[in-house]
Amino acid sequence: MPVDFLRVPPRVDVPHVSRPSILVWTLLLGLMVTGCVALAVFVWPARNADSVVFWFCAIGFPILAWSFLLCCRLAYLYGCLSAALATNKISDAIEAQCHESSSQPLAVLGNVWKFSSNEEENSLDALVDGMTKLRPVASQAVPNTDVIARWLDVPGRQFYSGNARTEHARQSELCEWLLNQMVDDIKSKLIRIPHQVSLGVDVCINSVIDSATVQEGLLARLRNVLHTTRIEVKSSKTELSLFHADSWFDNNRSDSVHLLVAVQLRNAASEILANGVSEGASMLLVSSPAIASRMGVSSPLCLHRPARGPSETTADVLKLAIRWGGGTFDNIGTSWRTGLSKEVARIIRSSCRFWHGMETVDLDAAVGKAGAAGVWLATALAAANAALTNEPQLVITQEGNDLLALVCEKQT
Structure with a gap:
């Protein structure tokens, strides 16, 4: 039977997933905490400045937001990596199948x-x-x-x-x-x-x-x-x-x-x-x-x-x-x-x-x-x-x- 190599999906470049920069993400965390603390100090009523909610908004929220951004970044990179690897694996499997069919004498x-x-x-x-x-x-x-x-x-x-x-x-x-x-x-x-x-x-x-x-x-x-x-x-x-x-x-x-x-x-x-x-x-x-x-x-x-x-x-x-x-x-x-x-x-x-x-x-x-x-x-x-x-x-x-x-x- 005819062997159609055109049905083989093209391989894609596998992205390089590097470790997050400690310096960049530390600076980002510092900026987010500083910004949220400053915003909370100026916006929060003085009589409630020592409440749990105040400290959560000033410290807890920026840390959680920073953690969420870091997780999203890592998930995106590893998602791209997994998709590329899966595409190439399928491409290699179909190509190998075509070569196997072509090898029948x-x-x-x-x-x-x-x-x-x-x-x-x-x-x-x-x-x-x-x-x-x-x-x-x-x-x-x-x-x-x-x-x-x-x-x-x-x-x-x-x-x-x-x-x-x-x-x-x-x-x-x-x-x-x-x-x-x-x-x-x-x-x-x-x-x-x-x-x-x-x-x-x-x-x-x-x-x-x-x-x-x-x-x-x-x-x-x-x-x-x-x-x-x-x-x-x-x-x-x-x-x-x-x-x-x-x-x-x-x-x-x-x-x-x-x-x-x-x-x-x-x-x-x-x-x-x-x-x-x-x-x-x-x-x-x-x-x-x-x-x-x-x-x-x-x-x-x-x-x-x-x-x-x-x-x-x-x-x-x-x-x-x-x-x-x-x-x-x-x-x-x-x-x-x-x-x-x-x-x-x-x-x-x-x-x-x-x-x-x-x-x-x-x-x-x-x-x-x-x-x-x-x-x-x-x-x-x-x-x-x-x-x-x-x-x-x-x-x-x-x-x-x-x-x-x-x-x-x-x-x-």
């Missing part, structure tokens, strides 16, 4: 990625060990020209440099191969989805292919695998923010599973690719822990709610993401970064006290800038590494002036 049922047609290069180990790097390769579009980029090849199929028509044919075959490969890799998880559970599919593809065609092909492949007939393929988009995962948490139901498909293709056969770019694709299958339990997953991978904030508050965003992930800076095993500016990367290094043994994988340097698939590649890889190492993984990305982060971990 989703189960990662399956995750697949493709950024290379070479299985060894596409492996997680090569990436974490630093063996996978962008290197100069001969351009597919222009012979005798090297580019520092990465693109995918369909095994057993070779495309030569050409025009937009050639590029469309290449990307069509490549997209079909990618979808077949990824659906096959995640097939064992898909067929275990209970019959009465619906599947919501988010498609994010950036290519020259008509997205509706890709959507139809994906739907046909899923229907061949799934037992459920309730499959909703949502409208395709060229890019989906990492914060889109927040909607999965808000709409988390015990009768639905979410599948995200992200594909980024480049015009590798018709244009010289810019240095640092790459092609890639990933799939992420998530559900509520209840569905994972019904599927027999005893120790599921967990995906936690993403945190978002201005890049100027980098440390706060990361602290929030790690808090929702139930960890600390000291137990993050690997951070997966993509799309970060140099300034934000510098802030992370200087202001966040990660433990010295934490690994850092810069996907932009290792795999390349995978555009629409980049952040979802990072998430799929982080989930896989969490399963392998049993250590929480932190995904960090930047979108415009916003920094986003989430934690993947394996429940034990």
Whole structure:
């Protein structure tokens, strides 16, 4: 369900209650007694000057009045203090409740990625060990020209440099191969989805292919695998923010599973690719822990709610993401970064006290800038590494002036 932090009442400043000034209140008592004595002497009839009432009005009344003022002053100060403490206590309780709700994870049922047609290069180990790097390769579009980029090849199929028509044919075959490969890799998880559970599919593809065609092909492949007939393929988009995962948490139901498909293709056969770019694709299958339990997953991978904030508050965003992930800076095993500016990367290094043994994988340097698939590649890889190492993984990305982060971990 949605978590509304706006319902948290703002905290108030707690007033400082100091001890009453002895000098001030002593002077006030003296002035009140002196004034009342003088008033009584001048006003009271001479024949009754020694009566009890006279002495009460001259001495007793000012002392009682002074005591009343002192009590009122103390009561007001302590009333303000109690009200502020009560307000802050309620605020902290509601905020803690919101954070607890935000800390409820989703189960990662399956995750697949493709950024290379070479299985060894596409492996997680090569990436974490630093063996996978962008290197100069001969351009597919222009012979005798090297580019520092990465693109995918369909095994057993070779495309030569050409025009937009050639590029469309290449990307069509490549997209079909990618979808077949990824659906096959995640097939064992898909067929275990209970019959009465619906599947919501988010498609994010950036290519020259008509997205509706890709959507139809994906739907046909899923229907061949799934037992459920309730499959909703949502409208395709060229890019989906990492914060889109927040909607999965808000709409988390015990009768639905979410599948995200992200594909980024480049015009590798018709244009010289810019240095640092790459092609890639990933799939992420998530559900509520209840569905994972019904599927027999005893120790599921967990995906936690993403945190978002201005890049100027980098440390706060990361602290929030790690808090929702139930960890600390000291137990993050690997951070997966993509799309970060140099300034934000510098802030992370200087202001966040990660433990010295934490690994850092810069996907932009290792795999390349995978555009629409980049952040979802990072998430799929982080989930896989969490399963392998049993250590929480932190995904960090930047979108415009916003920094986003989430934690993947394996429940034990």
